Amino acid sequence: MSTKHCAxxxxxxxxxxxxxxxxxxxxxxxxxTPNGARVLxxxxxxxxxxxxxxxxxxxxxxxxxxxxxAAMTAAMLTQGAGDWDADAVAARLDAIxxxxxxxxxxxxxxxxxxxxxxxxxxxxxxxxxxxxxAQPSFGETDLARLRENTLVGLRRDQQDPGxxxxxxxxxxxxxxxxxxxxPSGTREGVASxxxxxxxxxxxxxxxxxxxxxxxxxxxxxxxxxxxARRLTKGLAPGTPAPPLPPVRELSEGTQEALAFPSLxxxxxxxxxxxxxxxxxxxxxxxxxxxxxxxxxxxxxAEEVREERGLSYSVYSYFHPMAVHGPFLMGLQTKxxxxxxxxxxxLETLERFVEEGxxxxxxxxxxKNITGGFPLRIASNADIVSYLAVIGFYGLPLDYLDRFxxxxxxxxxxxIQDAFARRIDPTALAIxxxxxxxxxxxxxxxxxxxx
Amino acid sequence: MLDGGNSARLPTQLVRGQEIAASAxxxxxxxxxxxxxxxxxxxxxxxxxxxxxEQALRDQxxxxxxxxxxxxxxxxxxxxxxxxxxxxxxxxxYQGMQIGRxxxxxxxxxxQDEYxxxxxxxxxxxVQAVARKYLTPEALTxxxxxxxxxxxxxxPTTPAGGHHHVH
Numbered sequence: 001m002s003t004k005h006c007a008x009x010x011x012x013x014x015x016x017x018x019x020x021x022x023x024x025x026x027x028x029x030x031x032x033t034p035n036g037a038r039v040l041x042x043x044x045x046x047x048x049x050x051x052x053x054x055x056x057x058x059x060x061x062x063x064x065x066x067x068x069x070a071a072m073t074a075a076m077l078t079q080g081a082g083d084w085d086a087d088a089v090a091a092r093l094d095a096i097x098x099x100x101x102x103x104x105x106x107x108x109x110x111x112x113x114x115x116x117x118x119x120x121x122x123x124x125x126x127x128x129x130x131x132x133x134a135q136p137s138f139g140e141t142d143l144a145r146l147r148e149n150t151l152v153g154l155r156r157d158q159q160d161p162g163x164x165x166x167x168x169x170x171x172x173x174x175x176x177x178x179x180x181x182x183p184s185g186t187r188e189g190v191a192s193x194x195x196x197x198x199x200x201x202x203x204x205x206x207x208x209x210x211x212x213x214x215x216x217x218x219x220x221x222x223x224x225x226x227x228a229r230r231l232t233k234g235l236a237p238g239t240p241a242p243p244l245p246p247v248r249e250l251s252e253g254t255q256e257a258l259a260f261p262s263l264x265x266x267x268x269x270x271x272x273x274x275x276x277x278x279x280x281x282x283x284x285x286x287x288x289x290x291x292x293x294x295x296x297x298x299x300x301a302e303e304v305r306e307e308r309g310l311s312y313s314v315y316s317y318f319h320p321m322a323v324h325g326p327f328l329m330g331l332q333t334k335x336x337x338x339x340x341x342x343x344x345x346l347e348t349l350e351r352f353v354e355e356g357x358x359x360x361x362x363x364x365x366x367k368n369i370t371g372g373f374p375l376r377i378a379s380n381a382d383i384v385s386y387l388a389v390i391g392f393y394g395l396p397l398d399y400l401d402r403f404x405x406x407x408x409x410x411x412x413x414x415i416q417d418a419f420a421r422r423i424d425p426t427a428l429a430i431x432x433x434x435x436x437x438x439x440x441x442x443x444x445x446x447x448x449x450x
Numbered sequence: 451m452l453d454g455g456n457s458a459r460l461p462t463q464l465v466r467g468q469e470i471a472a473s474a475x476x477x478x479x480x481x482x483x484x485x486x487x488x489x490x491x492x493x494x495x496x497x498x499x500x501x502x503x504e505q506a507l508r509d510q511x512x513x514x515x516x517x518x519x520x521x522x523x524x525x526x527x528x529x530x531x532x533x534x535x536x537x538x539x540x541x542x543x544y545q546g547m548q549i550g551r552x553x554x555x556x557x558x559x560x561x562q563d564e565y566x567x568x569x570x571x572x573x574x575x576x577v578q579a580v581a582r583k584y585l586t587p588e589a590l591t592x593x594x595x596x597x598x599x600x601x602x603x604x605x606p607t608t609p610a611g612g613h614h615h616v617h
Binding site: 047048049078086087089090091093094095096097098099114115116121145148149151152153155156158159259260261375378379380381 | 454455456457458461462465466469472473493494495496497526529530531532533534536537539540541542543597598599600
């Protein structure tokens with residue numbers, strides 16, 4: 001470990017490394033189950049419990065012509081499996097104080113569970129979870145109920161300008177790419193989901209070939225091996241899902257105004273950003289921390305909030321995904337000052353892309369990120385999330401060990417170079433949701449669609 | 451009883467059984483300096499109105515007042531709490547918050563060590579007794595938020611549409 005750091009020392013802004021405290025990062029063990037699922041395991045003997053996260057390449061990017069299918073499939077897992085109905089599954093888990101949930105993002109479906117390692121809790125959870133993953137019943141009655149409740153949720157989303165804007169900005173950035181739709185789906189998509197669609201989706205995408213099993217808890221290696229084998233035993237080996245199509249860059253700026261009867265205007269601006277494992281990940285990550293990723297002390301907060309009092313909250317972030325996830329900026333402001341806030345937001349971005357960060361800002365950002373890193377891996381729950389991401393996106397197993405050193409190695413010149421190559425302030429997608437939106441800018445407005 | 455897990459009464463009876471709610475929940479803050487609020491909330495399922503959902507939530511309260519809870523329901527909740535106590539220790543932040551919260555509302559931080567055994571000692575009769583004492587019609591406030599039309603006209607900040615009543 002020390003030789004690795006020495007090799008990197010030549011790239012460092014001097015001074016940080018020697019000051020950095022020794023960081024105990026988890027020792028990740030990894031192997032494959034007999035049917036081909038990848039396992040990442042960190043022993044954590046201190047508490048008699050285990051956290052389990054199963055990540056499947058079954059996110060909403062696989063929805064096809066039925067937006068909401070991945071999310072519905074995930075939600076239906078706990079509504080009945082094998083001979084158990086929804087009440088029986090719930091009763092089995094609640095009787096032992098175990099937790100189990102499943103949800104779909106754009107890239108992956110995550111099934112999370114937590115249980116005591118004492119009996120009868122452990123065996124009950126393992127038996128229930130294995131069946132929920134491999135033999136969900138997808139009962140017609142449960143599907144009908146969940147479908148209606150999902151539609152109620154989608155209608156409620158339309159009452160919230162923030163959610164309306166968030167969905168719109170993804171559609172504007174991603175157009176015909178599978179990332180365009182929110183994982184919660186559309187009314188048409190959800191309404192069209194039949195039992196056979198769930199069965200087909202489960203059969204195609206819930207496979208060992210694409211499964212990552214992350215385990216953190218009071219198990220030894222052989223117990224962890226037995227657990228991973230048991231959980232994935234019912235999954236067909238399957239074939240990996242095809243790679244997602246590449247994301248097309250925006251060739252020019254584009255904007256959408258959504259009229260909404262709110263007093264505040266919600267503004268989103270973004271474009272395709274970066275993928276997981278991106279060669280520019282660290283310069284873009286540190287650069288964004290300075291630009292809009294560090295709360296009240298970011299450049300955007302200084303300009304928009306501190307200098308002009310336009311907004312309580314303003315931010316930017318990269319959301320790295322399997323293929324280029326978005327770079328997003330956002331704020332809310334008083335409707336009549338939306339134009340001014342938007343101008344300041346865009347000018348701040350332009351200036352940052354042009355000039356890069358000052359050495360003071362860079363030094364503060366590096367200290368903040370590396371100093372905060374131990375807190376981000378402080379619990380088993382945190383670690384199991386990282387394991388799922390590392391496994392799912394094929395990041396190196398020493399990702400956590402090297403994280404702080406790689407942050408410290410980022411220079412102002414690298415940030416400026418990466419932003420100049422990757423962010424084009426003239427080709428942003430912009431969404432405004434609010435009253436009389438964008439009329440001042442001469443943009444036609446229309447009602448938010450479903 | 452109402453909202454402790456997916457097999458508690460609200461998800462089992464209102465969301466699944468009667469299918470009257472798209473979601474329903476109950477929560478309260480156990481550690482407040484002054485009397486706090488026990489909050490039941492829900493969103494009507496499709497084809498159900500707010501009045502039926504409100505009645506169903508009221509029925510749940512009435513049932514807590516009328517009938518002692520079953521021993522097996524209590525046993526399930528005890529198991530959940532025992533597990534939750536272990537899970538809590540995964541978060542250093544939460545442990546610190548617990549200690550600070552007890553002290554900040556004027557309680558002794560050592561109380562957290564007695565929490566489990568005090569919970570385990572709770573009887574069905576005690577649950578019924580506090581339901582009768584605190585969950586009374588006189589103490590009930592009902593708030594209803596109705597979706598507003600999305601006609602792009604900003605609404606005044608004072609409530610205009612919908613009806614809201616206080617009992």
